[in-house]
Amino acid sequence: ELKVEQNPLFLSMQEGKNYTIYCNYSTTSDRLYWYRQDPGKSLESLFVLLSNGAVKQEGRLMASLDTKARLSTLHITAAVHDLSATYFCAVGYDMRFGAGTRLTVKP
Amino acid sequence: DARVTQTPRDKVTEMGQEVTMRCQPILGHNTVFWYRQTMMQGLELLAYFRNRAPLDDSGMPKDRFSAEMPDATLATLKIQPSEPRDSAVYFCASGFENYGYTFGSGTRLTVV
Numbered sequence: 001e002l003k004v005e006q007n008p009l010f011l012s013m014q015e016g017k018n019y020t021i022y023c024n025y026s027t028t029s030d031r032l033y034w035y036r037q038d039p040g041k042s043l044e045s046l047f048v049l050l051s052n053g054a055v056k057q058e059g060r061l062m063a064s065l066d067t068k069a070r071l072s073t074l075h076i077t078a079a080v081h082d083l084s085a086t087y088f089c090a091v092g093y094d095m096r097f098g099a100g101t102r103l104t105v106k107p
Numbered sequence: 108d109a110r111v112t113q114t115p116r117d118k119v120t121e122m123g124q125e126v127t128m129r130c131q132p133i134l135g136h137n138t139v140f141w142y143r144q145t146m147m148q149g150l151e152l153l154a155y156f157r158n159r160a161p162l163d164d165s166g167m168p169k170d171r172f173s174a175e176m177p178d179a180t181l182a183t184l185k186i187q188p189s190e191p192r193d194s195a196v197y198f199c200a201s202g203f204e205n206y207g208y209t210f211g212s213g214t215r216l217t218v219v
Binding site: 031033035041042043044045047048050088090093094095096097098099100 | 155162211212
């Protein structure tokens with residue numbers, strides 16, 4: 001059974017700093033999705049990664065996929081308060097979710 | 108913007124009662140997912156459909172849960188009988204596998 005692990009689970013960072021969230025998964029998959037969830041809200045699609053080496057960028061967020069290492073990263077550049085949220089990766093055609101990374105950006 | 112519509116938004120029911128949650132996917136989307144979210148278990152896949160055919164419902168307790176897509180504009184999730192441990196937020200999502208998915212606002216279920 002596919003296992004999806006995210007780390008860290010909690011991340012507190014200062015505005016202006018860079019950081020990376022990791023998503024590891026246990027069985028072969030060529031597709032991975034990243035979502036954002038604000039407290040009490042629904043999930044918002046951020047990125048869809050469909051092949052080995054795929055890289056997508058939107059604003060201060062960049063996501064990449066290494067299918068051979070079974071690893072995706074979500075890199076945050078020069079964090080701002082508005083990025084505070086929980087970030088989820090989901091793996092495979094049946095979108096199995098990781099536990100999420102709760103990001104807090106402090107002034 | 109097109110949206111996935113879930114009803115009801117909130118539901119409080121007594122243990123043993125039947126609960127039906129509805130989802131109207133975005134028109135034209137061919138894949139529909141049902142998830143349950145709790146603090147303890149996170150986001151659990153319950154079932155998903157492609158072109159209205161069920162592909163995986165292994166995450167559902169089969170004795171009490173059922174998911175159907177009677178037509179392309181409606182997906183339903185039923186719990187009968189409901190139990191307090193079913194209390195959670197239930198999300199529906201629709202989309203295409205290569206383009207990502209749009210989630211509905213969720214149904215917050217409380218079973219007392």
